[in-house]
Amino acid sequence: MLELKNIAASYSGIKALHDVSLTVQKGEMVALIGANGAGKSTLLNCISGIVKPVSGSIDLEGVNIASVRPWKISQSGLLQVPEGRQILPELTVLENLQLGQTALSGRAPTYTIDQVHDMFPVLHERKSQRAGSLSGGEQQMLAIGRALMGAPRLLLLDEPSLGLAPLLVQKVFDTLQALNKTGLTILLVEQNARQALNVTNRAYVLEQGRIVHEGESRVLSEDPDVLAHYLGLGAQSE
Amino acid sequence: MLAQQILNGLVVGGVYSLFALGFSLVFGIHKILNLAHGAVLMTGAFIGLYSVLLGLPLPVAMILAILGGGLVSVFIEFTAFRPLRNTGESEFGAIISSIGANLIIISIAQKISNTEILRFPFETFPIVIFQIAGIRVSLLQMFMAVMALALMAALMYYLMRTRHGRQVRAVAGNERAAVLLGVNPNIIYFQTFFISGALAGASGVLIGLAFGSIHFMMGEPFLLAAFAICILGGMGSIVGAMVAGLLFGMIQTLSVAYLPTGLTDAIIYSTIFVILIVRPNGLFGKAAAGVLRSQR
Structure with missing residues (x-):
């Protein structure tokens, strides 16, 4: 449904994304996880048309939307729930x-x-x-x-759990899972890696503007590298 | 006597409100200080005057002035503000480029009018005076009050009760969030500037009719007044602009009536000064300073 190929983008003069490729299939719920400043929001804003990629293509159901105005992208059904x-x-x-x-x-x-x-x-x-x-x-x-x-048609969420109490975080993720069950395609950007991997089918890990891991969420949540870098911190704070 | 002056002040204040409202609207929604707003008022007065001189009836002249004011204002947005917005250099740059637009429009008007002070032909507006409870009310005053109220009511209805008005308020609150919801901001800018200019155009004709002097520089004192009114009411506040405009007209009329004329401006601005000491954000302003500070 959504296919990003070799996206590079700058944000405030700093190169924030290098050669990012990512796909979301119809009906899927996909997570994009990574630390603060990894480029997650820039990637979402590229998809929404707010940040224009320097190179690469963004296809929504076969149509390249990389140079489409942001409100047109929203009007076509690619909607972002922004950070904050x-x-x-x-x-x-x-x-x-x-x-x-x-x-x-x-x-x-x-x-x-x-x-x-x-x-x-x-x-x-x-x-x-x-x-x-x-x-x-x-x-x-x-x-x-x-x-x-x-x-x-595709819902993008930027850090929906940010600043919420644990009980509410659970409620938000439950809601998203329920929406996904009714057929809504979701791309979820999260710092809360553990929760995000729990509720999604597939996931990408973004690090300093590059995709460093991708695969099924269940597999990724047992990957030693992901465990150490993204779930270790989560485990300590819980 | 006092009741008479208060009535006169309210009528003049209503026109101030109408004019300042457009200035406040543009600032409140787009955080742009449009210093060419006075030139739009003057343009409205000119269009109204020349339409009447060409033999058109006053209502038609009024409608042409409203449309003309709106279009000039949109033209200013297209030429002076939009190019800056696309480069992301809008805040300070917009002040300078609107001063430029102001000068250009004034120069054109000076050429057209041959630097003369013009006035509407005698009895363009029928002179009818009513005596109500000992107060003299002219038909023109009634017309000005009705016009100001009707336009302000229409604006409030548009902003608060319609789908488009909701989108305008969304852009005012958070332009980026509105864009993500599918709002095309260019359409909103177009609407805001058109409405703002239309209100200025209407004010221009009303002021031309009431004060009997139309000239290329007539917008300048009103621009300064609008600026003061918006600060007094709270920058960007619609209700604030309305109330402060009325207050401004009242103070002006009363001080002209009871005090030496040279003191008028001193009285107005020191009153505003005192009010701002008590309420730094203006009468209806919330975090006005925050609006100015916020980086976009």
Whole structure:
């Protein structure tokens, strides 16, 4: 469904990605893990069109989108839930969800507001509150719900667990897994490697702008190198 | 007498609000200080005046001024701001390039008007005076008040109740997040500048009708006033611009009525100064300083 070939990109003048290739098949849930500053967000922003790659190609269902404007990419159903959630704090919760429909741009919706409300009841209870008044976890639900309103064909998530309490992290990952079970294709960027490997089918490990490991998540989570570099820290902090 | 002056002040203030609103809108949504906004007001007044001189009825002249103001404002966005935005050098550069746009528009107007001070022909707007509870209210004042209220109400409805308005507010809150949701920011810039210019164009005609003097430099004092009004109301706050505009018009009218004329500006700006000591972010401003500081 999504195929990146030999992507190189710079961010603020620094070369952030070298020769990255990555694929996501329809219906898959894929993780991209790596340390802070490995280039994960730059890669997502390349896919979303916010950062233009210096070289390489990005194909979405056979169409090269590497030079397409970011809002056009979103309107085609490739939706990103950005790092730090980026909800619009001055708008109400409901308005944030309605704003998510902008990305439909004539395509048929796949989730109604009622379905999103059923999935995240708190968004219904607080629908006329300022979105900025929600807690971090609720804001993450809102950011995911908002993306669903835009009928995603592929959902990109940048660090959805960032800054959330462990219980909420679990809830977010459960939700993503449930969405994936209903057929939604997901590319998940995470620093929380253990959790990410637990819920995904396949994974890529990004290190200093290069893919250093790739494979089935279950296999990677037992790889000695991955264990030492990415899961070791996780084990200590738990 | 006092009630009369307060009414006069409110009417003038309404027009100030209308004009300052457009300035505040552009700053609040796009963080751009459009210093060519005064030239747009002048353009509106010129279009209105020349349309009337060509024999068109006033309502048509008003509509042409609104459209013309909107288009000039969009033209400024296309030529003075958009190229800078694409290079990522928008914050300080935009101030300079809008000063340039201002000068160019003023020079053109100076050429067209031959550096003359013009006015609408006598009785372009019928002179009708009503006496209501001892207060004199002219039909023109009523028209100005209704026009200002109607345009502000329409703007509020557009921003708060429509799908497009929601997208505008999204861009104001976080342009990048809005883009990721599929909002085309160029359309939003177009809309904001058009609305801002349309409000300035309407204000230009109203001011031309009320003050009876239209000339190529007429926008400058209003630009300064709009800047002061926006700071007083809180930079980027719509309600702030409305309230501060009314306040500005009132203080101005009252000080002209009761104090030596030379003191007017001193009174206005020292009042603003005192208010800002108490409320540094303006009457309705939240983290206005944060808006200015935030890097985009």
